[in-house]
Amino acid sequence: MNTKDKVIVITGASSGIGAETVRVLAKQHAKLVIGARRIQRLNALRAEFPDEQIIVQQVDVTKLNEVQALIDVALSKFNRIDVLYNNAGIMPVNALVDADPEEWRKILEVNVMGVLNGISAVLPTMIKQQSGHILATDSVAGHVVVPKYAVYNGSKFAVRAIMEGLRQEQQKNHIRTTIVSPGAVHTELYNSIPNEKERQAEIETENTIGIAPIHIAEAVAFAINQPDNIDVNEMIIRPIQQSV
Numbered sequence: 532m533n534t535k536d537k538v539i540v541i542t543g544a545s546s547g548i549g550a551e552t553v554r555v556l557a558k559q560h561a562k563l564v565i566g567a568r569r570i571q572r573l574n575a576l577r578a579e580f581p582d583e584q585i586i587v588q589q590v591d592v593t594k595l596n597e598v599q600a601l602i603d604v605a606l607s608k609f610n611r612i613d614v615l616y617n618n619a620g621i622m623p624v625n626a627l628v629d630a631d632p633e634e635w636r637k638i639l640e641v642n643v644m645g646v647l648n649g650i651s652a653v654l655p656t657m658i659k660q661q662s663g664h665i666l667a668t669d670s671v672a673g674h675v676v677v678p679k680y681a682v683y684n685g686s687k688f689a690v691r692a693i694m695e696g697l698r699q700e701q702q703k704n705h706i707r708t709t710i711v712s713p714g715a716v717h718t719e720l721y722n723s724i725p726n727e728k729e730r731q732a733e734i735e736t737e738n739t740i741g742i743a744p745i746h747i748a749e750a751v752a753f754a755i756n757q758p759d760n761i762d763v764n765e766m767i768i769r770p771i772q773q774s775v
Contacts, residue, residue, distance in 0.1 A: 534559040534756055538609040540601060541565045542592050542649060543619030545572035547718030548668060551748035552616065557583045559752065564605040566590035566598075567619070592619040592645030595652065602652040612656055614755055617649040617667040626679050635682050642686035646693060654701070662705050664755060667694055668747075669710040671767060675775055687712075691765075698764060707762040709754045714769030715741040740772040 539556055543549040545567035553565055557580040564586045565573055573587035588604055590597045605612050621641045623634045646667050657663030672680055673687030691710055698708040747768060754763040 534561045534752065537613040537755065538562045538564070538605055538611055539614040539616065539755070540605050540612055540653070541616045541618060542590060542598070542601070542645070543567055543617075543668070544576070545569040548713065548716065548744045548747045548751075549616075549618040550576055551744040552618070552751050553585070554579070555745065555748040555752050556755075557585060562609055564588070564601065564608070566592075566601045592617070592648055593640040595648045598645075598648040599652040602656070606656060611660060612653055612663065614664045614666065615649055615653045616751060617646045617665070619645050620668055620670075622670075622683055624679050624683065627681050638682050638686050639689075642683075643689045643693070646690050650693070650697060654706075657706050658701070658704050662759070664707040664709070665694075665697065666709040666711065666751060666754065669694075669712040669765075671712050671714045671769060671773075671775065673710070673712055674767065677775055695764075698762070702762070705759070707759075709751075709763050710765050711747060711750055711754070712765065712767045713742075713747050714767075714773045714775075716744050716747060717741045718744055740770040742768070742770045 534556060539561045541549055541552060544553050544565035553563060553576055556563060560583065562584045566588050567573055568589060568591055570589040577585040577587050586604060586608060588601050590601045592598055602612065619641060621638060623638055625631055625634065650665060667690050669690045670687045672684050673691045676684045694708050694710045750766050750768055757763055
């Protein structure tokens with residue numbers, strides 16, 4: 532089955548990597564169901580491709596019922612789901628000594644529970660189908676630890692572990708798993724950094740060495756487009772100038 536025939540659900544689709552992935556897959560004529568909190572942006576994105584099948588729905592990935600509703604819409608419209616791409620994420624940056632439990636909770640709810648909610652919502656359908664592909668945006672921060680990113684690192688290490696567990700549990704049901712781990716990318720992720728100094732540092736890094744989100748989107752499409760017996764489990768994509 533090529534991309535043209537696939538039903539693909541994408542969360543965090545309103546900007547950055549998610550929006551570029553929508554564009555790449557729409558050009559390949561996938562059937563897309565896209566979700567994010569900013570419904571106006573989703574509608575604008577759909578308007579870019581008036582001849583393609585794109586369904587938009589507002590969704591907060593921290594709420595299982597909303598993620599389930601997104602999956603249910605896809606099933607209602609297309610009667611199957613071939614791919615779920617869990618892309619929503621945030622990246623607050625603070626040293627642990629600056630203890631901000633509310634910020635920590637938000638990181639874990641979006642970055643970890645958001646992925647788990649997606650898995651929970653779609654997995655019964657894919658098991659019944661005996662086929663499917665679940666992807667998640669991880670990060671280079673899911674492979675290395677650096678100061679001030681400890682909680683973010685922890686959330687991304689968790690995603691990596693969860694997705695590997697999913698692979699081991701579901702390979703017998705022909706369900707593929709992929710994590711995509713970007714380095715510095717030109718996105719709006721810096722908006723989730725409340726610390727002004729750290730936010731500016733992230734902006735400067737992106738402006739200096741960051742790569743365009745379309746390159747990550749093309750990597751996602753590459754993994755999706757592999758034959759059904761090929762499972763691309765992990766991709767780390769850094770700017771060549773990035774040292775960490």
